Amino acid sequence: MILLATPSLLLPGAGSDVTQVVALVALFAGGLTFVEYASAYPGLVEFRYAPPFNRIRFLSLFLTVFLLTVICRGQIVPTPLSLFVSAVGELIGRAIDFPYSPVRLVTLMLPGDSTPQHIALVRTAAGMAYLISLLALSLFVVLQKVFGWPTRHGSFNVWVNLPTFDPTAGGDVVHRLERDARINIALGFLLPFLMPAVVKAASSTFGQITLESPQTLIWTMTAWAFLPASLFMRGIALGRIADMIRERRRLSEAEHNGSFLPA
Secondary structure (H helix, E strand, O other), X not given: OHHXXXXXXXXXXXXXXXXXXXXXXXXXXXXXXXXXHXXXXXXXXXXXXXXXXXXXXXXXXXXXXXXXXXXXXXXXXXXXXXXXXXXXXXXXXXXXXXXXXXXXXXXXXXOXXXXXXXXXXXXXXXXXXXXXXXXXXXXXXXXXXXXXXXXXOOOOOHHHHOOOOOOOOOOOHHHHHHHHHHHHHHHHHHHHHHHHHHHHHHHHHHOOOOOOXXXXXXXXXXXXXXXXXXXXXXXXXHHHHHHHHHHHHHHHXXXXXXXXXXX
């Protein structure tokens, strides 16, 4: 609820209609999350009992929304924090703003009459959002490789942590998990490039997206950076689970063959 309400709480000049809509959506999201985690049976949220997968995703999402809100608020009410965050975002944005990069594609999807100041603001927001997504992805990879996620705190229950995955749907479970892992990783790599291209192509039909509104800028940049990182993390996690199942099968087969060896 706090995550969804952060832009409306920190940005000045939010209208009453916007505040009411945000409050309604935040209450719905909070209720859905409470019901999901309070239930003893799996629902829609994956890796519910495999921390800190969802905690890393939520933390990266919250940091992205909060810091982009600070950047947008700094355009109206500058503070030392907003100046520092803007400087970091501008530095990262300029560093990865090269031809055919995701940041360059984001700036190119803006209308041709956009001011240099607005383009710089979008580049700064994109750089900060991209930095947070890369840090979250790196943190998850380190936790998986170094600390042995997800079996560090006990066994891993596939039925509870993957409620939308049906192991009886047909085909080998390991092959299906590996296929889903490759698809998620491929989508995570392509989405930062595809989303600006799709928006630019759809602008002729639905109108151009200017990102002039601070809330539109915040949520667009958040989705642009968070969704690919989340898909990357899910693909890496599914690949890890496939390796665990393969290793368990190998050990079971070795134990089974060993039990038939002559004494």
